Amino acid sequence: MSVTVEKKFAVQVVYNGVEKPIQVEAEERVTAVLQRAIAAFGVTQQPHLLSLFRQDGTVVDENQSVEQAGLKPGEVLLLRPNAVKGGSERLRVAGDVLPATFRMLQQCGRGECECVVYWTGSTSSCEVDGVEHPAHTRSAFGYEVQSNWLTDFWKRLAAAKRSVKVQVHSHPHQAFHSGSDDCWPIVSQAGFVSIVVPNFATGKPSLEDAWVGVILADGRWQRLAFSSEVLVMS
Amino acid sequence: MNGLAELDRTILLCRDYVAADLTDYEICQRLQSQQILIVSEHRNLRSHAGQTALATLVSLVSRMGMQVALDIPDIKLALTQPPLQGASIESGLLAVNEAFVASATITTRVDLRPDLTFALGDTPIEDYRAPCWRLTGGEWSGRIDMDGVGRSWPWTVEFPVGSMISAALAATEAFKFALRRLRLRSELNRAFLQASQSSGWDFALGATPIKGFDLGWVDFISAGAISQAALYVLARIPGIRMRGRIFDDDITGVSNLNRNMLTFREDVGRAKVHIVARRCPQLAVEPIAARYGNGSPELEKLAPRVVVGVDDIPSRWEVQRRGPAWLVVGGTSHFNVSSSIHRLGEPCSGCLHPIDEPGPNVIPTISFVSFWAGLITAVRLLQEAVGRPCPSGRQHLWLSPLRMDLPRAAMWSPVPARKDCPVKCPASRSLTQIDPLAA
Numbered sequence: 001m002s003v004t005v006e007k008k009f010a011v012q013v014v015y016n017g018v019e020k021p022i023q024v025e026a027e028e029r030v031t032a033v034l035q036r037a038i039a040a041f042g043v044t045q046q047p048h049l050l051s052l053f054r055q056d057g058t059v060v061d062e063n064q065s066v067e068q069a070g071l072k073p074g075e076v077l078l079l080r081p082n083a084v085k086g087g088s089e090r091l092r093v094a095g096d097v098l099p100a101t102f103r104m105l106q107q108c109g110r111g112e113c114e115c116v117v118y119w120t121g122s123t124s125s126c127e128v129d130g131v132e133h134p135a136h137t138r139s140a141f142g143y144e145v146q147s148n149w150l151t152d153f154w155k156r157l158a159a160a161k162r163s164v165k166v167q168v169h170s171h172p173h174q175a176f177h178s179g180s181d182d183c184w185p186i187v188s189q190a191g192f193v194s195i196v197v198p199n200f201a202t203g204k205p206s207l208e209d210a211w212v213g214v215i216l217a218d219g220r221w222q223r224l225a226f227s228s229e230v231l232v233m234s
Numbered sequence: 235m236n237g238l239a240e241l242d243r244t245i246l247l248c249r250d251y252v253a254a255d256l257t258d259y260e261i262c263q264r265l266q267s268q269q270i271l272i273v274s275e276h277r278n279l280r281s282h283a284g285q286t287a288l289a290t291l292v293s294l295v296s297r298m299g300m301q302v303a304l305d306i307p308d309i310k311l312a313l314t315q316p317p318l319q320g321a322s323i324e325s326g327l328l329a330v331n332e333a334f335v336a337s338a339t340i341t342t343r344v345d346l347r348p349d350l351t352f353a354l355g356d357t358p359i360e361d362y363r364a365p366c367w368r369l370t371g372g373e374w375s376g377r378i379d380m381d382g383v384g385r386s387w388p389w390t391v392e393f394p395v396g397s398m399i400s401a402a403l404a405a406t407e408a409f410k411f412a413l414r415r416l417r418l419r420s421e422l423n424r425a426f427l428q429a430s431q432s433s434g435w436d437f438a439l440g441a442t443p444i445k446g447f448d449l450g451w452v453d454f455i456s457a458g459a460i461s462q463a464a465l466y467v468l469a470r471i472p473g474i475r476m477r478g479r480i481f482d483d484d485i486t487g488v489s490n491l492n493r494n495m496l497t498f499r500e501d502v503g504r505a506k507v508h509i510v511a512r513r514c515p516q517l518a519v520e521p522i523a524a525r526y527g528n529g530s531p532e533l534e535k536l537a538p539r540v541v542v543g544v545d546d547i548p549s550r551w552e553v554q555r556r557g558p559a560w561l562v563v564g565g566t567s568h569f570n571v572s573s574s575i576h577r578l579g580e581p582c583s584g585c586l587h588p589i590d591e592p593g594p595n596v597i598p599t600i601s602f603v604s605f606w607a608g609l610i611t612a613v614r615l616l617q618e619a620v621g622r623p624c625p626s627g628r629q630h631l632w633l634s635p636l637r638m639d640l641p642r643a644a645m646w647s648p649v650p651a652r653k654d655c656p657v658k659c660p661a662s663r664s665l666t667q668i669d670p671l672a673a
Contacts, residue, residue, distance in 0.1 A: 016426045016636055017634035017637035017638070017640045018637060019641075042419070044420075045250050055647055057630055057650045078632060080570065232249075
């Protein structure tokens with residue numbers, strides 16, 4: 001007896017009570033289905049916290065293929081956060097932070113070297129109102145922050161009850177998170193935001209072409225479709 | 235602008251759907267300019283349930299900053315309506331004019347041109363200039379229908395759970411109406427804000443007795459929005475008996491006023507536990523102005539039934555580790571409610587919430603969503619107390635109040651045990667295969 005496995009079918013995804021069919025393919029990964037569902041519902045608030053849940057309460061493993069996860073045609077899946085904390089808030093970035101960032105990246109990098117800055121704010125709020133340019137070595141292929149400067153930086157932050165909210169650095173051409181970017185962020189706590197600006201930040205002060213991502217609880221980095229998922233630019 | 239600070243969390247939640255370039259001021263103004271007319275004739279307002287529907291709806295829409303006008307007869311209160319005071323429902327409500335949040339007025343001026351009208355039961359409506367929904371319901375079920383849709387019924391029951399359901403449904407329509415008048419972030423968001431012609435919710439407890447509720451000893455962990463909503467509901471149950479404690483070291487902030495159902499503006503700066511104890515004396519809840527987990531072992535010995543309304547995930551784990559016989563956990567996430575119960579031996583709250591994502595300092599919230607979380611929490615307690623335990627297939631409820639007219643607004647599910655449960659509950663440990671040769 002042969003079993004026919006349907007290769008293309010639709011699952012029903014429910015978000016905020018609204019149900020939509022989402023087309024899936026047996027070989028594609030669940031993470032792709034999840035991204036499609038997020039886009040179909042226009043979710044912009046903390047989409048990286050969302051997962052797909054079956055009606056028996058189990059989470060659909062994002063690392064599996066649709067077939068491995070055992071998804072069936074017409075199966076109802078709930079799109080909801082995988083950690084219910086009453087919601088999350090985005091960082092509110094003061095109006096002068098982005099222009100100041102680009103100014104520093106341009107002046108230091110001179111169109112030929114990578115550079116990095118850190119966005120800071122009070123530990124008791126989600127406001128970003130400061131930009132720190134560290135002492136660092138630089139080349140067209142990378143940068144390295146001086147450890148003495150870092151030690152002093154952490155002390156200053158602690159004394160002022162401030163924290164690093166976002167790391168921003170420039171790349172020569174395309175914006176992406178390299179292997180060393182993945183391994184060595186200044187903060188490794190889940191939810192920390194990293195931004196990579198293309199073309200040594202020689203363009204206009206905008207995050208339109210930037211790579212924006214957050215570190216997940218398991219240490220992986222997730223690229224976000226829009227910077228507005230985690231940032232509100234004033 | 236008056237009310238901007240009080241509505242900060244609500245405005246933040248509106249940003250899920252409104253255009254990003256709208257200012258807080260514009261969103262606040264939209265909410266505050268909305269005029270709500272609530273009408274009822276004598277026979278729909280004389281019952282405790284009818285009065286509860288009115289009091290709850292007024293509180294929920296006022297806490298969104300909206301303006302309320304009442305066209306109601308002045309009727310003696312059937313039972314107490316905490317936190318309202320006064321001998322009649324009308325005087326009780328007029329006394330809290332602008333007391334929930336600044337600039338949210340409650341008047342008897344009916345000459346205003348309302349944006350929306352809500353009518354209790356089958357109260358006749360004379361003026362059809364504004365969209366109108368009717369609030370109806372039974373003991374454990376409530377619904378709203380646009381005037382002219384379906385048949386209208388008078389409020390005849392006394393038991394008030396259904397009336398609080400209908401009030402929460404009505405408040406949701408008021409909110410969606412306001413947001414539909416703002417520019418949205420995306421057309422995709424319109425589906426979440428669509429008006430419901432009819433919507434309802436039934437706890438399906440029709441055969442459950444409606445008197446003689448004795449909850450015994452109950453501990454509440456947190457005196458925040460969800461616990462306050464649960465106690466608001468319980469305080470309205472006729473003849474209810476319970477004793478217990480409420481733990482919280484927090485004081486009331488301005489940004490709590492948008493959802494803390496037992497709190498007034500005058501309470502800002504006061505300990506939340508004292509506000510709760512003072513407003514619900516009939517529930518005999520002892521205020522403990524300390525964070526649970528920071529006291530003596532004797533103090534932290536839990537009651538047989540525990541209500542957890544804290545958003546902090548590790549705090550939920552900590553309570554669960556103490557092994558209460560019965561635990562209900564209520565939470566909200568943007569426009570959604572999560573409610574779960576955990577009995578001894580069942581998969582625990584750690585299995586349901588295994589990850590402690592980094593939390594924001596400012597959480598978006600709104601009155602009717604927090605109220606739903608408290609209402610469900612309270613009903614689960616009542617259900618347990620009368621020996622109608624929830625089946626394991628309904629251990630977890632994910633509710634989306636924005637579209638209660640849709641069949642998938644409520645998703646019940648079991649809680650699967652997880653091997654990586656941070657609490658290491660018995661259900662999760664049973665998943666680990668023991669190799670007898672390795673022992």
